[in-house]
Amino acid sequence: MKRALLGAAVAGAVLLPFLPLALWAFSQRWFYPQLLPEQWGLRAWRYVLGTAGPQMTEALVQSVLVAAAVAVLSVAGGIPAGRLLGLYHFRGKDLLSIVLMLPIIVPPLCVAMGLHLWLLRLEMTATFAGVVLVHLSACLPYAVFVMWGVFSNYNLDFEDQARSLGASALDVVGRVMLPLIFPGIVVAALFAFLLSWSQYLSTLIIGGGKIITLPILLFALMGSGDRPVAAAVSIVFVIPALAALAVSARYLGSRRVLGVW
Amino acid sequence: MGILQLDDLTIAYGAETVIRGLHLEVAEGELVSLLGPSGAGKTSVLKAVAGLLAPAGGDIRIDGRSVRGLPPEKRSAVMVFQKPLLFPFMNVAQNIGFGLRMLAVAPAEARERIRDIIALTRLTGLAGRRPHEISGGQQQRVALARALVLKPSILLLDEPLSSLDANLRQQMRELIQDIQAETRVSTLLVTHDQSEALMLSHRIGLLLDGRLRQVGTPHDLFHRPADRAVAEFFGGCNFLTGRLRGGLFDCELGSFPAPGVMANGHRLTATIRPEDILVGGDSGHPIPGRVRKTSFEGATTRLWVDCGAVQLVVLTPRSDLTPGQPIHLRLPAEKIRVFPPE
Numbered sequence: 001m002k003r004a005l006l007g008a009a010v011a012g013a014v015l016l017p018f019l020p021l022a023l024w025a026f027s028q029r030w031f032y033p034q035l036l037p038e039q040w041g042l043r044a045w046r047y048v049l050g051t052a053g054p055q056m057t058e059a060l061v062q063s064v065l066v067a068a069a070v071a072v073l074s075v076a077g078g079i080p081a082g083r084l085l086g087l088y089h090f091r092g093k094d095l096l097s098i099v100l101m102l103p104i105i106v107p108p109l110c111v112a113m114g115l116h117l118w119l120l121r122l123e124m125t126a127t128f129a130g131v132v133l134v135h136l137s138a139c140l141p142y143a144v145f146v147m148w149g150v151f152s153n154y155n156l157d158f159e160d161q162a163r164s165l166g167a168s169a170l171d172v173v174g175r176v177m178l179p180l181i182f183p184g185i186v187v188a189a190l191f192a193f194l195l196s197w198s199q200y201l202s203t204l205i206i207g208g209g210k211i212i213t214l215p216i217l218l219f220a221l222m223g224s225g226d227r228p229v230a231a232a233v234s235i236v237f238v239i240p241a242l243a244a245l246a247v248s249a250r251y252l253g254s255r256r257v258l259g260v261w
Numbered sequence: 262m263g264i265l266q267l268d269d270l271t272i273a274y275g276a277e278t279v280i281r282g283l284h285l286e287v288a289e290g291e292l293v294s295l296l297g298p299s300g301a302g303k304t305s306v307l308k309a310v311a312g313l314l315a316p317a318g319g320d321i322r323i324d325g326r327s328v329r330g331l332p333p334e335k336r337s338a339v340m341v342f343q344k345p346l347l348f349p350f351m352n353v354a355q356n357i358g359f360g361l362r363m364l365a366v367a368p369a370e371a372r373e374r375i376r377d378i379i380a381l382t383r384l385t386g387l388a389g390r391r392p393h394e395i396s397g398g399q400q401q402r403v404a405l406a407r408a409l410v411l412k413p414s415i416l417l418l419d420e421p422l423s424s425l426d427a428n429l430r431q432q433m434r435e436l437i438q439d440i441q442a443e444t445r446v447s448t449l450l451v452t453h454d455q456s457e458a459l460m461l462s463h464r465i466g467l468l469l470d471g472r473l474r475q476v477g478t479p480h481d482l483f484h485r486p487a488d489r490a491v492a493e494f495f496g497g498c499n500f501l502t503g504r505l506r507g508g509l510f511d512c513e514l515g516s517f518p519a520p521g522v523m524a525n526g527h528r529l530t531a532t533i534r535p536e537d538i539l540v541g542g543d544s545g546h547p548i549p550g551r552v553r554k555t556s557f558e559g560a561t562t563r564l565w566v567d568c569g570a571v572q573l574v575v576l577t578p579r580s581d582l583t584p585g586q587p588i589h590l591r592l593p594a595e596k597i598r599v600f601p602p603e
Binding site for chain 2: 155157158160161162163164165166167168169171175176179180182
């Protein structure tokens with residue numbers, strides 16, 4: 001009973017902010033001071049899925065590709081960095097952790113503007129790789145911090161035990177380390193994916209209007225002042241993020257990270 | 262085959278040497294314990310044999326061949342750690358089969374070997390369980406099975422009983438004894454628990470301060486300690502000093518024959534175990550004393566007895582003695598161990 005109540009409260013807190021969005025997206029006419037739309041309709045959805053359909057699909061695919069690439073690269077960089085920081089002590093560790101945190105501390109606008117100059121010289125502006133790189137500057141630190149935490153609780157004896165049982169160094173990575181930290185990998189990938197998914201400013205600056213992700217399209221449509229359409233686009237924008245969260249939810253705060261020792 | 266030879270093995274962490282010049286051999290089918298207080302570097306010896314730690318000096322030979330420079334997976338010595346370290350993402354059978362998969366053993370043969378070892382380690386019916394679904398004792402048995410299934414030349418056990426409670430410890434001890442007798446796998450076991458070492462081992466090596474002080478059968482170490490430190494480790498607490506005159510050890514409590522010790526006139530130390538001292542009436546119990554303190558320990562009572570300037574600790578089945586009471590003791594000559602001069 002208590003649990004059910006708690007569950008309902010949590011679900012309500014998460015879903016309630018989406019209620020106005022849903023109302024707007026399905027309204028035809030809705031003026032102040034009416035509590036509910038005067039006239040319901042699917043005009044916004046016909047526009048989003050019909051007229052602007054090809055544009056939306058393209059932006060959706062672009063966003064998924066960018067976020068997936070960022071997630072994969074963040075995890076690939078986060079594992080070795082997290083292992084180093086979580087398991088070993090060395091000189092300059094504090095300095096390294098500050099450097100890693102810098103992109104999070106410094107306002108994203110500064111980072112994007114600064115990197116813009118560099119990417120211009122490298123002729124990487126308005127390219128997929130350029131956008132992925134600038135997203136990484138924001139997402140990689142989070143992945144490193146997640147993996148740092150995972151490796152702080154990691155028992156190296158598992159690897160010694162595997163070696164003694166006949167596993168080569170490569171086997172240990174693939175068959176012992178990766179499965180042991182898998183829940184952490186999922187969480188780090190989720191963080192990186194969601195952060196990349198919601199990037200607007202950096203995509204706009206580096207992408208230069210050539211790389212159109214969902215947030216870029218969303219802002220363009222919202223600027224037009226058509227609220228039902230903006231609401232419908234927002235819902236399309238939120239659904240993949242919620243899906244990613246749902247898929248990885250069972251690994252969040254999971255005790256299976258710890259194993260048996 | 263299964264012969265392990267440690268030759269002048271030295272292990273150091275940075276500037277600190279934890280093991281110096283260790284010589285030890287485990288013969289075919291033998292269970293040898295390395296016994297010593299916690300932090301004596303015993304686990305380091307196992308890791309060095311397993312290949313998980315590079316020794317600072319000396320040589321390790323398995324079946325006559327030096328394994329120096331061989332990576333752990335190429336050595337036919339398998340280590341079982343103090344904690345079970347079962348892979349949480351695998352079930353019991355998969356855990357046991359881990360090493361076989363690494364060796365690319367054919368699935369049919371692997372299944373058969375896993376089934377046999379599950380029966381041997383009394384894990385029948387648990388093959389499909391996850392590590393967190395079985396008890397601590399069962400986890401420890403899976404860890405043991407995971408090593409045994411590989412039929413290693415040398416099995417290395419690191420305090421296999423220390424993470425278990427008293428009840429399970431006894432069961433596990435018997436299981437290790439039975440399995441070792443059945444498979445005759447040469448085993449090097451590390452422990453800080455003397456009773457564990459005495460019960461399980463064919464031979465014991467006592468490691469104190471990074472040096473091997475004595476190697477021998479449990480009986481040898483317990484009843485014929487090589488020196489005072491060894492006797493103290495096994496609970497010896499009565500030490501008598503005296504001189505050797507004409508084959509007799511002369512001390513304040515009398516003269517006792519000391520066969521085999523050739524050191525006339527030297528100051529020597531002798532010991533007698535507290536349970537070997539007899540308490541009785543005057544006749545035949547020539548040493549008078551007075552009870553200073555008693556401590557009831559169940560089957561026996563521990564007495565601290567003042568005998569003139571000498572104090573003796575006595576373990577006796579009698580529980581009727583009280584502090585201040587005068588008593589008479591006898592030290593059977595055959596139970597007195599005179600240490601050879603250093």
